[in-house]
Amino acid sequence: MTAGLALDVLLAVALPLVGLAAVLRRDLVQSVMLLFSLGVLLAIAWARLGAPDIAMVEAALGAGVTGVLFLSALARVGPDDAAPRAASVRVALAALAAAAVAPVALAVEALPRAFEGLGREVLARVPETGATHPVTSVLLDFRGYDTLLEIAVLLLAVLGAWAARGGAPSPRPPAPGPILTAAVRLLLPLMVVVAGVLLWVGSSAPGGAFQAGTVLGTTLVLATLSGGVALPRVPPWVVRSMLALGFAVFLAVAGATAASGRALLRYPGAHAAGLLLAIEAALTISIAVVVWALFERDPEERRAEGEAGGREGEAA
Amino acid sequence: MTAVLGAFALFCAANVVAALWRVLRGPTAADRLLAPQLFGTTGIAVLLLLAEALGAPSLRDVAVVLALLALVTAAAFALRVAGSSARGEPEP
Amino acid sequence: MTALDWMALPFLAASAFFFLAGTVGLLRFPDLFTRLHALAKADNLGLGLAVVGLAIRSGSAAVAVKLVLTWLLALVASSTSCHLIARGARREGVEPVRGRR
Numbered sequence: 001m002t003a004g005l006a007l008d009v010l011l012a013v014a015l016p017l018v019g020l021a022a023v024l025r026r027d028l029v030q031s032v033m034l035l036f037s038l039g040v041l042l043a044i045a046w047a048r049l050g051a052p053d054i055a056m057v058e059a060a061l062g063a064g065v066t067g068v069l070f071l072s073a074l075a076r077v078g079p080d081d082a083a084p085r086a087a088s089v090r091v092a093l094a095a096l097a098a099a100a101v102a103p104v105a106l107a108v109e110a111l112p113r114a115f116e117g118l119g120r121e122v123l124a125r126v127p128e129t130g131a132t133h134p135v136t137s138v139l140l141d142f143r144g145y146d147t148l149l150e151i152a153v154l155l156l157a158v159l160g161a162w163a164a165r166g167g168a169p170s171p172r173p174p175a176p177g178p179i180l181t182a183a184v185r186l187l188l189p190l191m192v193v194v195a196g197v198l199l200w201v202g203s204s205a206p207g208g209a210f211q212a213g214t215v216l217g218t219t220l221v222l223a224t225l226s227g228g229v230a231l232p233r234v235p236p237w238v239v240r241s242m243l244a245l246g247f248a249v250f251l252a253v254a255g256a257t258a259a260s261g262r263a264l265l266r267y268p269g270a271h272a273a274g275l276l277l278a279i280e281a282a283l284t285i286s287i288a289v290v291v292w293a294l295f296e297r298d299p300e301e302r303r304a305e306g307e308a309g310g311r312e313g314e315a316a
Numbered sequence: 317m318t319a320v321l322g323a324f325a326l327f328c329a330a331n332v333v334a335a336l337w338r339v340l341r342g343p344t345a346a347d348r349l350l351a352p353q354l355f356g357t358t359g360i361a362v363l364l365l366l367a368e369a370l371g372a373p374s375l376r377d378v379a380v381v382l383a384l385l386a387l388v389t390a391a392a393f394a395l396r397v398a399g400s401s402a403r404g405e406p407e408p
Numbered sequence: 409m410t411a412l413d414w415m416a417l418p419f420l421a422a423s424a425f426f427f428l429a430g431t432v433g434l435l436r437f438p439d440l441f442t443r444l445h446a447l448a449k450a451d452n453l454g455l456g457l458a459v460v461g462l463a464i465r466s467g468s469a470a471v472a473v474k475l476v477l478t479w480l481l482a483l484v485a486s487s488t489s490c491h492l493i494a495r496g497a498r499r500e501g502v503e504p505v506r507g508r509r
Contacts, residue, residue, distance in 0.1 A: 003319055003321075003322030003323040003325070004322050007322065007325055007329055010326065010330065010333065014329075014332075014333050018336065021340070025340070027342075029348055029349075030339060030340065030342075030348055033339045033348045033352050034336070036352045036389060037351065037355050040332065040352075040355040040356065040358075040359040040382075041329075041332065043363070044329065044359060044362050044363065044366070047363055047370075047375050047378065050370075052372060052374040052375055052377070052378055055375065055378045056378045059378050059381045059385070060381050060385055063352075063355075063382060063385060063386075063389075064385035064389070067352070067388070067392065068389060068391075068392040071389070071392040071393055071396055072392060072396050074396075180394075183387065187384065187387065190384065194380060194384060198377070198381075205374055205377075206377065206378075207377070211381070215381060215384065215385070218385050218388055221388060222387065222388045225388070225391050225392060225395055225396070226395070
């Protein structure tokens with residue numbers, strides 16, 4: 001299939017070039033848009049590599065959330081050129097990046113050509129887990145411990161983002177206007193439903209907590225962007241609880257499995273599917289709020305400023 | 317037929333690369349945002365084509381996700397970036 | 409090539425034409441607003457015709473419905489996005505090009 005090969009070549013050439021351009025261009029808006037383009041190209045690349053789960057997350061994150069985060073940051077910083085770094089710093093950074101990538105490249109090159117990895121073993125034991133989709137099995141069962149730690153890292157990221165942002169209020173946006181409001185009112189329920197579907201099918205098809213969580217999170221961001229359309233006003237402690245929920249539930253299950261004498265995160269066979277779904281549901285909520293929290297500041301800050309009656313209320 | 321679908325997917329991907337020129341050229345920030353809009357739609361097309369050509373129906377779900385989230389970048393631009401240079405510092 | 413393939417082919421060809429028109433317009437038109445116009449053609453007709461072609465080829469009603477729904481979603485998103493981009497540009501003071509270039 002020469003068209004497929006040509007597509008792969010096109011992607012292989014375009015991806016690093018777009019990435020380089022995103023980093024090297026001075027105009028920050030250009031960089032953000034190039035990163036967005038990189039996200040779409042990457043999603044296609046993942047599709048070509050037979051990884052629809054990652055393609056989905058890349059589509060949601062790279063072609064959705066990161067664009068919004070960067071544009072919002074730009075709005076605060078101003079779209080002027082980035083302060084040019086000294087040449088020595090740029091060279092040092094490039095050398096650092098090369099030093100980080102080189103060992104990985106060498107290791108990949110050193111792999112035996114017929115390297116199969118653990119694929120066959122994993123596929124053979126997927127029926128033992130609570131899911132039929134191998135990716136979900138690996139993420140939440142075989143390597144569940146890694147995922148548990150990843151969620152903790154996400155929480156830390158939010159804490160760091162909130163701390164770094166401080167109490168700086170978001171720029172007051174112009175009124176969203178009837179078209180955006182109508183579109184958001186139409187899309188929001190759809191996005192919630194799609195997120196729910198993605199969560200539900202995650203055990204047997206590409207989907208699951210990360211995909212559903214990022215879609216749901218982008219939904220929250222979209223609602224906030226357009227002036228809080230259809231967003232209920234919740235007290236800050238609710239937001240914090242939802243942030244912690246995924247990690248808490250996962251940790252509780254891990255603790256229970258360890259305490260009951262089994263190996264850590266070895267789910268009891270009969271309940272495995274239900275447990276996985278419960279964990280994924282909690283993770284979805286948390287990931288969604290994580291995405292939103294990276295975009296908005298700590299609601300505690302807003303309340304402390306006495307702005308509680310502000311934007312959310314007037315546009316709703 | 318798979319060859320036709322593959323060729324079409326390749327054509328769309330080439331469109332994406334061509335549109336990058338608009339991102340680099342500008343001249344306004346809004347222009348640079350046009351190309352990502354095209355990428356979103358073309359990306360959906362490529363994913364749908366690949367779903368058919370590779371026999372991977374889950375790629376259609378990826379296309380749905382891409383379609384759903386296509387709006388949010390333009391919204392961020394219109395509501396945060398645009399006019400902010402005119403507005404100056406955010407009001408407290 | 410099956411019968412379904414032959415039926416789908418003209419739609420895919422037409423779709424490719426509109427995608428090409430969209431890209432050419434994006435690169436060649438004189439100002440932002442005309443470029444937006446070109447973009448909308450790719451979004452609506454390009455994707456729409458591709459969806460029709462793929463729906464025919466799939467031979468499955470479920471897939472066809474899913475494809476059409478994806479297209480409708482993309483329509484809503486892209487029309488709102490184009491509106492937002494134009495509005496943002498106006499706010500930035502971008503003026504349409506008037507007269508002949």
